[in-house]
Structure formats: C-alpha cells, structure tokens
Amino acid sequence: MQGLDDLYREVILDHYRTPHGSDALENPAVKVEGFNPLCGDELVMEMSVDADGRITALHIEPNGCSISVASASMLVQQLSGKTLQEAIALKDIFKAVMRGESWPAGQDFGDLEALEGVKNFPVRVKCALLAWMTLEQALAQYDPELAGQVEADDDIEVKTH
Amino acid sequence: MTIDTEAATGASSGSAELDVARIRADFPILQRQVHGKPLVYLDNSATTQRPDAVIDAMSNFYRTSNANVHRGVHLLSEEATDAYEGARAKVAAFLNADSTQSVIFTRNTTESINLVAHAWARRHVRKDDEILLTVMEHHSNLVPWQLLAQERGCKLRFLDIDEAGHLQLENLNEVLNEHTRLVALTHVSNALGTVNAIPTIACAAHSVGAKVLVDGAQGVPHGPVDVQALDCDFYAYSPHKALGPLGIGVLWARRDVLEEMDPFLGGGEMIRDVTLERSTWAAVPHKFEAGTPSVADAVGLGASIDYLEGVGTAQIRQHEVKINEYLLGRLRELPWLTVYGPQDPRDRCSLASFNDNQIHAHDLGTILDQHGLAIRAGHHCAKPLMRRLGVMATARASFYIYNDLDEVDRLVEALFEARKVFGLAT
Numbered sequence A: 001m002q003g004l005d006d007l008y009r010e011v012i013l014d015h016y017r018t019p020h021g022s023d024a025l026e027n028p029a030v031k032v033e034g035f036n037p038l039c040g041d042e043l044v045m046e047m048s049v050d051a052d053g054r055i056t057a058l059h060i061e062p063n064g065c066s067i068s069v070a071s072a073s074m075l076v077q078q079l080s081g082k083t084l085q086e087a088i089a090l091k092d093i094f095k096a097v098m099r100g101e102s103w104p105a106g107q108d109f110g111d112l113e114a115l116e117g118v119k120n121f122p123v124r125v126k127c128a129l130l131a132w133m134t135l136e137q138a139l140a141q142y143d144p145e146l147a148g149q150v151e152a153d154d155d156i157e158v159k160t161h
Numbered sequence B: 001m002t003i004d005t006e007a008a009t010g011a012s013s014g015s016a017e018l019d020v021a022r023i024r025a026d027f028p029i030l031q032r033q034v035h036g037k038p039l040v041y042l043d044n045s046a047t048t049q050r051p052d053a054v055i056d057a058m059s060n061f062y063r064t065s066n067a068n069v070h071r072g073v074h075l076l077s078e079e080a081t082d083a084y085e086g087a088r089a090k091v092a093a094f095l096n097a098d099s100t101q102s103v104i105f106t107r108n109t110t111e112s113i114n115l116v117a118h119a120w121a122r123r124h125v126r127k128d129d130e131i132l133l134t135v136m137e138h139h140s141n142l143v144p145w146q147l148l149a150q151e152r153g154c155k156l157r158f159l160d161i162d163e164a165g166h167l168q169l170e171n172l173n174e175v176l177n178e179h180t181r182l183v184a185l186t187h188v189s190n191a192l193g194t195v196n197a198i199p200t201i202a203c204a205a206h207s208v209g210a211k212v213l214v215d216g217a218q219g220v221p222h223g224p225v226d227v228q229a230l231d232c233d234f235y236a237y238s239p240h241k242a243l244g245p246l247g248i249g250v251l252w253a254r255r256d257v258l259e260e261m262d263p264f265l266g267g268g269e270m271i272r273d274v275t276l277e278r279s280t281w282a283a284v285p286h287k288f289e290a291g292t293p294s295v296a297d298a299v300g301l302g303a304s305i306d307y308l309e310g311v312g313t314a315q316i317r318q319h320e321v322k323i324n325e326y327l328l329g330r331l332r333e334l335p336w337l338t339v340y341g342p343q344d345p346r347d348r349c350s351l352a353s354f355n356d357n358q359i360h361a362h363d364l365g366t367i368l369d370q371h372g373l374a375i376r377a378g379h380h381c382a383k384p385l386m387r388r389l390g391v392m393a394t395a396r397a398s399f400y401i402y403n404d405l406d407e408v409d410r411l412v413e414a415l416f417e418a419r420k421v422f423g424l425a426t
C-alpha cells in the first residue's frame, strides 16, 4: 500500500528493531525524560559532552511506537560526535521538515531522510518529534545559554533530572 | 416534538438476531470510504455513530420548535420545554429510574461525576473518610476523587483486578469499612471490556453505609440498564456512546439523595428566588441545571432511546455476545497477540483490547486506518490500568449494533497485513 510503504520504510524498521544508543552512559552530563501525554510514549535520554562542546555519547531508552523509536535512534546516529551548535542546527532542520518543508539541498541527512514520509501522517508527527524535543531540553539543561535557541512544545513534556 | 419511530425500527424487536444490514442502512456515515476502502468503524467505545432518526430529530427541532426552555410564555418555548422534559422522561423510563425528577442533564459522564464530587461529596465526605475506587477506572472516575482527596484529606482506596481482568471481589471486605463513604466504579471497563458485578458490590457497600456511584459510560450502550436493580445511588452516562448526540450527559441519582445535595453551578434556571445578597434553589432536577441547556441534544437523546428500544436492549446484548464469541475465537488464532480482559464472551462487552508482541499499538492504528478500519490505540484514559497490565498502550477494537462478523474478519486480515508491513512471520 503506497502510503504505508512510504511511512514504514525498511530503514525505519531496522532502527526500530535495533536502536542505536542502547548502552547506558557513565556519569552523563544530563539526563532528561521526554513524554508525550497524547499517546503515552516515553523516552529517557542521557548525553555526555566534552570540554570542547562536542557530544561524545548519547543514550536513549525509548518506549513507544516504531516512528518514535526510529527517530530517537537516528538522532543518536546523527549527533554522536557533533557539536552542540550542529545538534541545534540539525534539530531545527528536522522540525522544519516535519512541518512540511523540504530537506535543504546539497546536504546528506542519511537515514533521517527516510522519516520524511511521516509528514503525510499528521497524527504521527509528534511521534517523530519526541526525541528531538527531548534533545532540546537536554541541551537547555546542559547550557542555560542554549535555552534561548530551543522552543517548548505544549504537547510534549520534558522532565529534567 | 414527535419522533419518527417508524424510521427508528432498524430491526424488529421480536427476532432473536439483529438485522445488521437493515440497521446499517439507518447510519449514513457507514457509507463512507476511508483511504479508498469502505469504513469499518470499530471505535464505538470512544463514540458511536448516529442513525438518521437522531440526526433528523435534532435538525427538526432547530427547524420547527427552537426556543429557550422554561422561560417564554410563547408557543415555541412551550414546545421546546415539552421536548426537553419529554427527553428526561424517556431517559427515566429507559433506566427504570425511581422518578423522572431524578434525571439530571449534564454535558457528559465526566461532568456528571464531577457534579457528584461537588454537590454530594463536598457535603458528605470528611477528613479520614474513605472512597473506594478500582484500578480499572477511566480518568473521569478517578481524577475528580483525587481532587476531592487533596481538598478534604480523605483517603482513596482501590479494588484490584485478577489476571483475567475481573475485580477481586473476594477482597471487598478488606477494602470496605465504616469509614467508606462512597464506592465509585465503572459498570463496564472501557479498556478490558469487563462487566462488573454491580449489585454484589452495591450490597456490600450499603452494608457499611457507603453510597455507590456507577460510571455507566460503557454500561448503557451494551444492554438493558435498570438502576434500581443495580441497587446503586448514582448512575452517570454519555449518550454519545449509545447513538445519541455529542454534548449531553446524564446523571441519575436516587431522589432522596438528590434532595440532600447542594447546587453544582450557580446561575439562571437553577434558582427559586434571588435577592442581591442571596438566593434559594429551584426544585430537583433544575437546581442542578444552571444556564440554557442543550435542548436539541436532549431531543436527539430521546430519539436515540427510541431507536435503541426499537432494536431491543436485550437483543443488543445478545448481539454483543455473538460478536465476542467470534472475535475472541479469531483473535486467539493469532499467537503473536495478547488479548486482555475476561476470556468468557458473556463477561465482557463487545470490545477487544490487545497488543501485537512486535508492533506498537499506534503503528497498528495507522496501518489499520489505511485499510479503512477505525480503532483506538493508546492508554484509553486509564493509565493506572495500563500500568497494572504492565503496558504503555493497547489497541482496542470496539463493536456495536451495526458491526457484524465479517468486520471481525476484516480486522483479522488487517492484523495480518500489519505483520507483513513489519516484515514479520505470521
């Protein structure tokens, strides 16, 4: 079925079956819990950052549907080793794509591009965004200066530890 | 206001089996296509569809008799008042209420329960008193009591379920005592389908002097309800879950209990006299109905009761058991599914709450939607029950009088399709 094949691409199902970032971190810099009250999906995220402001490791414990798990797994895949600024930039692009915009030309977003089909299923967009909204809070918690660059989403609640 | 009862007899009340094809013809929305497929509507526990008889009764009211009630001396106002009070009488007879005056119109089950929490419980429940609930309650029969407990310092206790999803009635005497003021529980679970033994529980509750509130949101749709035989003190339900309009709710309470209650909302319609300093209250039930009521919804509710009675509530219950027998049997053919709730088709209403061991309920919901099937996926506003079951969510297919066995087959086919989408063996 066309719509479904577009949503449940093989790479999404692969991430769902074996998500990246399953190893817990020792002494993470931040630990936050994202929660989507609309559907009950939950996500724990831990992040380690080095002295240069680079994300050295991410750990996620996703508890939700294939889209939210795959999106969280791809986030880990894309952002490990990136700077906090790069993380913010990618997060903004991903949110824009979920709102209906196209991927910026000339850049490769890897597996993440497979999530584009989600935007044709409006009720599932929140699923794809949960990990990224949780990331925003993790960044804001790590460095309050970054808080100005993240915006809260009323439908997704994030608890910090 | 006359209601066209001819049109409302989708099935003859004498026959043992529902004539589902004839019933379906009364529901215009069932002609719809969804994603290019004929709609299979299996989200009836959230809200059912409405037959032409209900839609027409409401639109006729707006076209011919619309006016405010209990106010004007003109003919239209009189007709509107008759229609509104006539609907109250229908509800009273439908529930076998002790008096027409003991039926109160609200917005929905949630508001009915909140009305009891405010107007009854705030007068009768004190610090250290206890309210007994169950772990299977919908949030609307939990949160109002949590608010009361915070305010009053009373204690909430909970009756647990067993592995099959039945309430553990053998523990009733441990959780009831002379401090129990109220037992509030659901007639039928919206997430498990369990039909609870209300008379047994009411008898035990009354023996310690507690009142009994029944959340009938899933009770009324699924068979005959007799509030006196149930032996409860309050019964709340939402007509929109039984072919009626959205936007109107019902609270029945025993007349003597109502007489001792404080008002709920203050305003017009609910007063006897008003001075600048104080007011006195109108008689029951108007004391609890402040402001302009939803008259057209009451008219639609009356028409939905005529329709249900035309079909026959006992026949509806038989149809449910027939659906359940087939549904539970077919779902058991799928070894990767866990089906929650009682195994005996007679112990449940016609819904199945289940999980695939590899596919999350939301994914099932999306995949089934693409096949034209509307089901619910999530926590069903019963998060404590989900925790008790050790899951985040379930998929729920809930059937009603216009659903037939072939739609069970469509459900099972779509569950196979979902396995294919996820590349899983069947």
Ligand SMILES: Cc1ncc(COP(=O)(O)O)c(C=O)c1O
Pocket (backbone or CB within 6 Å): B045, B046, B108, B109, B110, B111, B138, B140, B141, B186, B188, B189, B190, B215, B217, B218, B238, B381
């Ligand atoms: C058992 C139960 N109680 C209460 C409710 C709340 O009904 P409403 O939203 O119409 O107030 C529902 C509906 O979902 C229900 O299933």
